[in-house]
Amino acid sequence: MSASTIHRSAELLDPEFMARLDQLDIVSRKIFAGKMKGERRSKRKGQSVEFADYRNYVVGDDLRFLDWNIYGRLERLFLKLFLEEEDLHVSILLDTSRSMDWGEPHKGLYARRVAAALAYIGLCNYDRVSLYAYADTLRHELPGVRGRRLMHRIISFLQETPYEGSNHLAAAARTFAVRHPQRGVLIIVSDFFDKGGFETGLRYLLGRNLDVYAVQVLAPGEIDPTFAGDLRLRDVEDADVAEVTISRALVNRYKQNLQAYCQSLREFCTRRGICYLFTSTEVPFDQLVLNYLRRRGLLR
Amino acid sequence: MSWPISLLAPWAALAAAALVPALVLLYFLKLKRQDVPVSSTLLWQRAVQDLQVNSPFQRLRNNLLLLLQLLLLLLAILALTDPIWNRSQSREQKVILLLDRSASMNSIEADKRTRLDAAKESAKRLVDDMGKETQMMVIAFADRAHLAASFTDDKALLKRQIDAVEPTDGASRLRDAMTLAESYSTPIGEGIGTPDNPIDAAHLVLLSDGIIADAAELTLRRGSMEIIHIGDASDNVGVVNMDVRRDYERPDYITVVARVRNFGETAVNRDLALFIDKELKEVRVLGRLAPGAAAAADDEATVTPATSDLPPEGSEVVVVFDNVPHAAAGQIEVRLSGDDALAADNQAFGTIEGPRPLATLLVTHGNFYLSRVLAALPGAAPTILTPEQYEAASDDDLLSDGRLKYDVAVIDGYDTGRLPPGNYLFFGGIPKLDDVKVTGTGGMSLAVDWNDTHPVLRHVAVNIIAFAEWNRLQLPEEAETLIEGPEGAPLLAYFARDRRQYLVVGFGVFDAKREHLNTNWIAKRGFPAFMYNAVQFLAGAVTAGNPRSLAPGDAASITAQPGTTILTVRRPSGHTDTVSVRDDGMGYYANMTRAGLYTIDGAVAGDTAFAVNLFDDHESQIRPNKDFRIGDDRITATADTHRTNRMLWPYLILAALGVLFVEWIVYNRRVLI
Incomplete structure (x- = not known):
């Protein structure tokens, strides 16, 4: 697959996939209607009715929010604080660096399907869904889509975004953080193979007080390499070359390193309240969304 | 101390060492890496670095195949140099x-x-x-x-x-x-055998x-x-003896006696065929011959040495072909049927001369008894000569073809040195030979021991023989004592040498002065029997002891026809040898190493063929003696x-094969990961 692979709509939107998305829709609505009732701030229930806390009145506060009943009893001014109602802003940060254009099953396609599914679920719930494609920086964006009927925009965005550049999360995250001060849910779908390190980028995002989810997508060929012989491994992103003679020891060492890398990513995320998800492109897509993501808490 | 491994062909190492750089070069030429795109080299670089850091030999391990190939090559080179492990070099020089x-x-x-x-x-x-x-x-x-x-x-x-x-x-x-x-x-040399x-x-x-x-x-x-x-192998049946003689009374008939023995560990059935002049005359079925040896035991210590002379019951048969009409001279062969491990004793050869009336010569000062007994024997009457006449007689009168023309000469009470090739029976005298002496005389005595199985003593009652005086004989080592007198002294002895046979009786018919009878033997019935046996034995054609039946390795003296200078001997294998005739008309042939019939061109009648037979129980007993x-x-x-010196190249080749195998495994592991 070339670096400028454009996924045909059939690949993302084949009937099977759409049927699954519909299933997801049902499932997600079940989720929202049942388990989640009363726990989620919803625009449709009216404005600012949920009491949160009191605090002492200071000069300049809006007098409308003084609690006069308490003043009557205690003759002291307290201000009622209500939870602010606002849109849930779901941002999906999709890695479209060339390293995603690799693997069998294809990593990029898998990541886009995850993004599409999550976006679809968001749209179904009237969340504001923004899509960002990043590589060495934020390359393409589709901000603020709301409503299920706009799903086609999401799909066409995912289809048309090319694979280009190398993975540089730090730069992309900084740009994202500067441009988007809103709070909300941020989902990063990437392989996290960032030679500059993933830590800086994630720190930028944490600084924005976002609810961050990191979904690491790897191909089976990366998890359990099937190479043999004397090889010149060429990095598809930066044409870096590693000359290796494949031996059992080397492969074992690679696997240990991969595990350690994923483990360090997981630890980094867990310590900072980022929810980390790992998936192989071998895991059936619907299984990931229906079971795995729910279990990991991404879907509530 | 010398290095225990030496190279027999060190130059091969130099020649082959040129292959090492070639291999290295080939290896590097061969190392063309396949270009493979990966999503990221991040972890691969780390893994390679890790391995290099963790293992100081990683660089070598990367080139494991090269190392294995180098090792393989080195082993092959080493094998080429033909190294040996000299374990006992210092001990047995x-x-x-x-x-x-x-x-x-x-x-x-x-x-x-x-x-x-x-x-x-x-x-x-x-x-x-x-x-x-x-x-x-x-x-x-x-x-x-x-x-x-x-x-x-x-x-x-x-x-x-x-x-x-x-x-x-x-x-x-x-x-x-x-x-x-x-x-x-x-x-x-000097000083050898000293401690220094x-x-x-x-x-x-x-x-x-x-x-x-x-x-x-x-x-x-x-x-x-x-x-x-x-x-x-131990299976062998052999003809261990054969005797060919002309019938004494009917000279147109011959009798062949053969002894056949089974030396093997299993019973066998055999036939024995008689050939005369290569023509099959008769076949005898021998029946079943019992095993001649006990089956070999596993324990070596219990194996009986192959020295026992007595054959086990039923393993030996004596075959007599009697009354075979054959009036001419001929070559006799007996042949066993069947195969066994040793072929040389499956046949035996003999020669026989044509019949002629037995002629005897009596050299005496006058002996009524001997002349009467000799005259009574079948054949012509004896020619009687006095010792003086005998010594004076010309060669023409006594000899024919360089041999005494009488079949047996009986020498009575007289020592003589005139001994042309022939057969001699001495009474009271001795042949004048270097190793035959009379060392003294003894008085009245009797025979002490005798060999009554010998043909000469057949039907002879020795125990009743008495004699007044007797000669203490000193005889050659090969002489066979047939009658033993007091103190082990031989009274009757037989020996043969140089185509001459001697029977020597240690006492005379008469005493030294020829006045009185010296023995009572002449009055006994055994005496004519003895004379009959002796004449028949000495004149009898071919026996195992006959000069013309020889053992392998013996030498034959051959009388050449007058005027012949070269004798041609045809060996059983068909090869021919030439023998030059010496001044005395004799040729000597010693190359009779194989059994069989040797025929000679240019020899006088009677010397035209020699039978060489194995006739050796010891050799026919072929079961190996492990003790x-x-x-x-x-x-x-x-x-x-x-x-003593172990050749190392097979081990090196084995090791090389092992390395090859390891290389194959390593290569496949790399491919199959």
């Missing part, structure tokens, strides 16, 4: 191979090779294994020892000489070979089936000895695979 080539070594083993071939192969292996400083000598022996190669370290020469050793049908006599070995391995300069005793390696007749009489005086046992002893010392047996 002089090795003497004693190669048995006696009749029993012609036994054919299960692999269709003869024991001698197997022995030669073992010998050549020993040559291959010999160390750089070892010198080897090869002695082939049967009835005589033959120096095949004197001390040398030239392996090619040694092998050539071993290959050139020819089989014989001789008996095994180790004494000559031991003597030869000893004399060759003893250095000559000890004699470097040689190591003897005997390659034999252990059937050696005189082993018990020998001792190993110096050095060490080991035996490499050759052979396993071989020299004197009373048991000789250590060595397995055939014994190596």
